[in-house]
Amino acid sequence: MLTSLKRILIGRPLKSTELGEQKLNKTKALAILSSDALSSVxxxxxxxxxxxxxxxxxxxWYSVPIALGVLILLLALILSYRQIIFAYPHGGGAYVVSKENLGKYPGLIAGGSLLVDYILxxxxxxxxxxxxxTSAFPSLHDHTVAIAVIFVILITILNLRGVTESASILAYPVYLFIIALFILIGAGLYNIWSGGVAPELHAPIGTPIAGISLFLLLKAFASGSSALTGVEAISNAIPNFKSPSPNNAAKTLMAMGILLALLFSGIVCLAYYYGISPAKEVTVVSQIAEQTFGRHFMYFFIQGTTALILILAANTGYSAFPLLAVNLAKDKFIPRMFAARGDRLGYSNGIIMLAAFSILLIILFQGQTEQLIPLYAVGVFIPFTLSQSGMMLKWLRQKPKGWVTRFIINTIGAVISFTVSIMFFLTKFNQVWPVLIFLPLIILLFRQINKHYEAVGEQLRLSTCEPIVPIKGNVIILPVAGITHVVEHSINYAKSLSADQIIAVHIPFEREDEAVFExxxxxxxxxxxxxTLHSPYRSIIQPFMKFVDTIERKAKESNYQVSVIIPQFIPKKGWHNILHNQTSFYIRARLLYRKDVVVTTVPYHLKK
Structure with missing residues (x-):
């Protein structure tokens, strides 16, 4: 039943040879990899x-020059990540750049920040x-969390079906949003040009304002820079592009930058000329659309496409998170399961993990976007700073042709990104302080996982393993609960192994039962x-483990191997298992951690 449901939701498994068919062209890649950046408009x-x-x-009115500053940072980031695409065509983005140029720990900081950022x-x-x-339909405000969780589940299922299938579906809402925003900006600018917007709605640019400070302007600039989150996603997902991957990725990145610049500057200009002030339950885009078109078809069309792009912007995380996880897994910093492809050739474990943590965050923050944005933005500007700094060092070391221009671009990007990061910490510390806790914890976790994999590799390597002690014989221990076909089947198996000794162990709870069974x-x-091992406290595990310990000590002195064969009957239907105790499971679980004991389960399948 579960298999059938999986096939309905996810689709048939794909062969490894079909991987090439899962690559993205520029049109689809722009939709799913730029949706995060474009949605931030x-x-x-x-x-x-x-x-x-x-x-x-x-x-x-200060929003206009601040927006200009954001566009300058966008230009620096786009040019920089274009260089990263060609310098590191196998993907990995800020993680790979930082690791190779700044060292292991800066790389892990970038990688850990981005993993968290994609969850955010x-x-x-x-x-x-x-x-x-909920801005368009206020009656839904009370169900915000439930609606958000449902959307995450739907997007997760869509991504589990494969990259190309999700891209084919998601491309339409993304391009509809772009068209809708251009219509809104065009109509708004026409209203302004034709005199349909009263001049008194906004203060003239350059009007002196009491109380304004450089610190506040930098705070506004840092907050507005949250619109640049997602710019790095394309550099992480280069392997998803059709050949030639770097060229296609670079063109897609440039297209994304141009669209983002036009849409962002257009919305800022309309907000300024319309005199829009932010409201608690109505977004700025909603106010602009309502003033431009009224609450008619175009208003709801813009709100609908905006809602869709904001929701589907999550797909950027689904595209980039698994690929970043693959790089970390290959470097042995996170579990290797993240490098394994699923039935549809996507990295399913990364997709599922991303969905689980995202749902947890939505529930914890009760779907309050403004609570998440600062944490989200600072999480991406740390990798921005590290990747720009890494590229600076790369050019200084290698000094290829034209390296000075590249160095200047990366220096500008690094300085601005670092400034934005500091401003977030200075102005929104009460919202971004968790970064100072979870980031060191993530790095520590990466380090412990890496140490484990290194230790396992060292012990399994033939050149470094301890010498194998020759086994002279085999002693088999067989726990028995009664005289049944299950036990008989296991004894026959034990005899086939040519063991030196077979010991059946029975653990009764009552003395009279002991004599009768013997x-x-x-x-x-x-x-x-x-x-027979009488158990007055009605425990099977403890007396059996003590007996195994005794036999193991004696066997070790003579270089004999101790094996435990566990008889187990398998019900015809899976749910029947809940009707029986799981003693064999508990024995097996305890024995698996015994260094010198071999554990074998002998199943006996029931027919009814």
């Missing part, structure tokens, strides 16, 4: 206004999309030695 400008409105409505990408995007829906055993299987 819906909340990036609003973050600038939220800071400026604390001074006064007249201070909102899903949580923030879906929460923001839900906000857009008599029955003597009549039934006289050639197999029986040991």
């Amino acid at each position: 819906a909340y990036g400008p609003e973050q600038i206004l939220l800071v400026l409105i604390t001074i006064s409505a007249a201070a909102l 990408t899903v949580a923030v995007s879906v929460s923001a999309g839900t906000d857009a829906i 008599e029955k055993w003597k009549n039934w299987m006289p050639d197999i030695r029986l040991v």
Whole structure:
């Protein structure tokens, strides 16, 4: 039943040879890898206004020069990540750049930050999309968390079906959003040009405002820079592109940068000319659309596509998180299961883990986007800073042709990214302080996992393993609960192994039962030695383990191997297992950690 449900939801398994068919062309890649960056247009400008409105409505004109600063940073990041794409065509982005140029721990900081950032990408995007829906339909406000969780589950199922299938479906809403925003910006600019917007709605640019400070402007700039989250996703996902991957990835990155710049600057300009102030339950884009078109078809079309792009922006996380996890897994910093492909040739374990943590965050923060955005933004500007710094060192060391220009680009990006990171810590410390706790914990976890894999590799390597002591013989211990076909089947198996000694062990709880069983055993299987261990405290595990310990010590002195054969009957239907105790499971679980004991389960399958 579960297998059938899996096939319905995810689809038939794909052969490894079909991997080439799962690569993305530029059109689809732009949709699923740029959706995060493009969707931030819906909340990036609003973050600038939220800071400026604390001074006064007249201070909102500062949003225009601040937006210009954000666009300069965007240009530096786009040019820098274009260089990263060609320098590191196998993907990995900030993690690989930082690790190779700055060292292992800066690489782990970048990798850990991005892993968390992609989790936040899903949580923030879906929460923001839900906000857009509840702005249009206020009666749904009480169900924000439930709606967001449902969306995460749906996107997860879609991604488990494979990269190309999810891209084919998600491309339409993304391009609809782009068209809708361009229509909104075009209509809004026409209204302004034709005199449909009253000049008194906004303060003229350059108006002196009392109480404004450089610190507050930097705070607004840092908040607005949250619109740049997701820019690095394409450099992480180069392996998902069709050949030639680097060229296609670079073109997609440039297209994303141009679209993001146009949409971001357009929304900022409209918000300024319309005199939009941020409101608690109505987004800035919603206010602009309502003032431009009224609450008619175009308003709901823009709100609908905005909600869709915000929700589907989570797909950037689903595309980049698994590929980053693959790089970390190959370097032995996270479990190897993240490097394994699933039925549909996607990295299913990474997708499922991303969904689980995202749902947890949505529940913990009750779907409040504004609570997540600062943590989300600082998590990406740390890798921005490290990757730019890493590229600076790369050019200084290698000095290829034209390296000075590249060095300047990366230096500008590094300085601005570092400034934004510091501003987040200075101005929003009460929201971003968890970074200072979970990031060191993640690095520690990476280090412990890596130490484990290194230790396992060292012990398994033939050149370094301890010498194998030759085995002179085999002593088999067989726990028995009664005289049954299950026990008979296991004894026959034990005899086939040519063991030097087979010991059946029975653990009765009552003395009278002990004598009765010994008599029955003597009549039934006289050639197999029986040991009865009376258990006055009705425990089977403890007396059996003590007996195994005793036999193991004696066997070790003579270089004999101790093997435990566990009889187990298998019910015809899986749910029948709950009707029986699981003693064999507990014995096996305890014995697996015994260094010198071999454990074998002999199943006996029931027919009814």
